[in-house]
Amino acid sequence: xxxxxxxxxxxxxxxxxxxxxxxxxxxxxxxxxxxxxxxxxxxxxxxxxxxxxxxxxxxxxxxxxxxxxxxxxxxxxxxxxxxxxxxxxxxxxxxxxxxxxxxxxxxxxxxxxx
Amino acid sequence: xxxxxxxxxxxxxxxxxxxxxxxxxxxxxxxxxxxxxxxxxxxxxxxxxxxxxxxxxxxxxxxxxxxxxxxxxxxxxxxxxxxxxxxxxxxxxxxxxxxxxxxxxxxxxx
Numbered sequence: 001x002x003x004x005x006x007x008x009x010x011x012x013x014x015x016x017x018x019x020x021x022x023x024x025x026x027x028x029x030x031x032x033x034x035x036x037x038x039x040x041x042x043x044x045x046x047x048x049x050x051x052x053x054x055x056x057x058x059x060x061x062x063x064x065x066x067x068x069x070x071x072x073x074x075x076x077x078x079x080x081x082x083x084x085x086x087x088x089x090x091x092x093x094x095x096x097x098x099x100x101x102x103x104x105x106x107x108x109x110x111x112x113x114x
Numbered sequence: 115x116x117x118x119x120x121x122x123x124x125x126x127x128x129x130x131x132x133x134x135x136x137x138x139x140x141x142x143x144x145x146x147x148x149x150x151x152x153x154x155x156x157x158x159x160x161x162x163x164x165x166x167x168x169x170x171x172x173x174x175x176x177x178x179x180x181x182x183x184x185x186x187x188x189x190x191x192x193x194x195x196x197x198x199x200x201x202x203x204x205x206x207x208x209x210x211x212x213x214x215x216x217x218x219x220x221x222x223x224x
Contacts, residue, residue: 009154043118043204043215043216043217046212046213049212104157104158106154106155
């Protein structure tokens with residue numbers, strides 16, 4: 001069955017430290033892949049997306065993600081976390097690449113220590 | 115840019131009551147979606163639409179209905195509210211594969 005997993009429910013990092021949030025999907029083909037961020041009480045904002053081509057994609061707010069086909073992963077990274085990055089992060093997959101079948105992972109909550 | 119607008123932001127319903135969550139977008143997107151978000155559960159797709167007059171069920175459609183009479187509007191109807199429908203509801207629209215989200219509606223059924 002198709003699924004999106006984010007193994008870490010909650011991550012705490014110190015401000016200035018590096019960050020990696022994990023995302024794995026199970027599917028035969030390569031879907032379109034996304035990372036969204038949700039600040040408290042807010043809707044979701046797109047950080048970055050991967051459709052094809054270069055497997056390292058750059059997004060907003062200094063985030064990047066790397067697609068690894070062999071591992072069915074699309075991990076989100078940031079070299080130096082800021083206190084304002086504290087939020088919930090969702091990996092999402094569009095299985096049929098036509099925008100009709102978005103599936104979101106359960107989310108990872110990021111806390112940032114001063 | 116208004117983007118995707120949802121109303122109301124908050125609502126408390128009694129069991130058995132009905133209500134409509136409104137969603138409108140001004141980006142002329144064909145695709146629109148309704149999700150519910152429960153703590154620790156991510157977002158679950160309730161219904162989606164690929165264009166005016168066309169709707170289809172998502173992962174968790176029971177207890178909900180939708181309509182899509184225009185490109186802009188995609189209301190979500192709860193006919194007989196149940197406590198299990200207490201959640202945060204998000205409407206989204208997309209042109210092809212990038213989705214834009216509304217601010218959410220926090221619904222409590224008591």
